[in-house]
Amino acid sequence: MAYRAFADAVLVLHFAFIAFVVLGGLLVWRWPVIAWLHLPALAWAAYVIIAGEICPLTPLESSLRIEGGGSGYDRSFIEQYLMPLIYPDAVQGPMGRGLQVTLGVAVVLINVLAYAWVWRRRSRSARP
DSSP: OHHHHHHHHHHHHHHHHHHHHHHHHHHHHHOGGGHHHHHHHHHHHHHHHHHTOOOTHHHHHHHHHHHTTSOOOOSOHIIIIIHHHHSOGGGOGGGHHHHHHHHHHHHHHHHHHHHHHHHHHHHHHHOO
């Protein structure tokens, strides 16, 4: 039972990390010091998504599920949980990798725009 709870905690942590990566640029507007955490997280996530690597949290969660008597999975976190939510079954399969790269690039672009917006607002307010 404890293994399942730990696996669920890893899953929640993974979702929280992804939310932070996607929306962290907006948090920087309110709390600029967060950029020191967000930029490395964004770089890591972009690398994992675009390079097709597997985040270490994915095998950790899978092994905890197996230890808890459940079944693990051998796909990445994005393929296991996010792709089915974001994209219908019709675009899975051979196109899935291209869509994953597109998703990674979109996350980077969203944050570049957020940082540009924050930078413009801060530079305007700093002028006398």
